[in-house]
Amino acid sequence: MASPAPVIASNDGVIDAVKAALGNALLDAVEAMGEISITVARDALHDAMIALRDGKGLRYQQLMEIAGVDYPERPERFEVCYHLLSLTRNHRIRVKVATDEEMPVPSITDIWPVAGWLEREVFDLYGVLFEGNSDLRRILTDYGFRGHPFRKDFPLSGYVEMRYSEEHKRVIYEPVELAQDFRTFDFMSPWEGAEYILPGDEKAEGEPDVDTPKVTESPKDTGAGAKADAKAAEKSDEPGKAGGDA
Numbered sequence: 203m204a205s206p207a208p209v210i211a212s213n214d215g216v217i218d219a220v221k222a223a224l225g226n227a228l229l230d231a232v233e234a235m236g237e238i239s240i241t242v243a244r245d246a247l248h249d250a251m252i253a254l255r256d257g258k259g260l261r262y263q264q265l266m267e268i269a270g271v272d273y274p275e276r277p278e279r280f281e282v283c284y285h286l287l288s289l290t291r292n293h294r295i296r297v298k299v300a301t302d303e304e305m306p307v308p309s310i311t312d313i314w315p316v317a318g319w320l321e322r323e324v325f326d327l328y329g330v331l332f333e334g335n336s337d338l339r340r341i342l343t344d345y346g347f348r349g350h351p352f353r354k355d356f357p358l359s360g361y362v363e364m365r366y367s368e369e370h371k372r373v374i375y376e377p378v379e380l381a382q383d384f385r386t387f388d389f390m391s392p393w394e395g396a397e398y399i400l401p402g403d404e405k406a407e408g409e410p411d412v413d414t415p416k417v418t419e420s421p422k423d424t425g426a427g428a429k430a431d432a433k434a435a436e437k438s439d440e441p442g443k444a445g446g447d448a
Contacts, residue, residue, distance in 0.1 A: 211293040223257035239296040248308045262286035268320035270328040278302045309334035327352035
């Protein structure tokens with residue numbers, strides 16, 4: 203019986219093939235969770251991508267995605283992650299380079315033209331520069347947007363807010379005004395014994411008397427009895443209702 207899905211190539215031998223193809227440009231190679239991630243020198247990225255595309259036993263013909271990651275505690279705080287796919291081998295690999303706010307990353311638009319928009323996304327959201335991209339401008343945020351919103355030090359509320367003004371008949375920018383401050387949510391269940399007063403508890407006066415619990419020991423405690431039965435037996439002027447005329 204034929205496989206219901208394309209066979210995914212094994213990771214066996216991939217790291218050795220990458221080491222042979224990239225040489226000193228390869229800084230690190232890791233296999234984890236069934237995936238292979240490699241880190242290459244920033245200045246050697248362009249040649250490394252060509253080697254990964256054309257190298258024997260590699261053949262990663264397609265660029266699927268470029269993503270950014272921000273690690274503010276690192277000297278080179280940004281990681282640019284390239285996700286490549288080998289169509290002939292049905293295998294994926296992740297390529298990473300490190301950079302900062304000032305050092306540009308070589309563009310790979312001449313290898314994969316689709317990288318043009320993907321590099322613009324990383325530039326827009328993180329501020330990473332790409333040397334050789336002839337159209338490096340914002341693509342997701344609006345004209346005049348301040349800062350790069352995916353950086354860890356970007357304020358949660360942003361700098362300005364945008365709205366349509368009926369008075370000016372156009373979209374305008376204004377300083378951010380929050381209707382209420384950000385709340386600190388506590389997801390502890392009150393049944394787990396919270397070490398603070400829950401909302402509403404401050405209205406209680408003293409401790410509950412647990413030695414005399416409220417119980418229903420006779421019909422009068424429930425409202426049942428002859429009086430309730432007589433009321434239920436009364437006929438109503440509205441046919442079809444309980445206790446009413448048929």
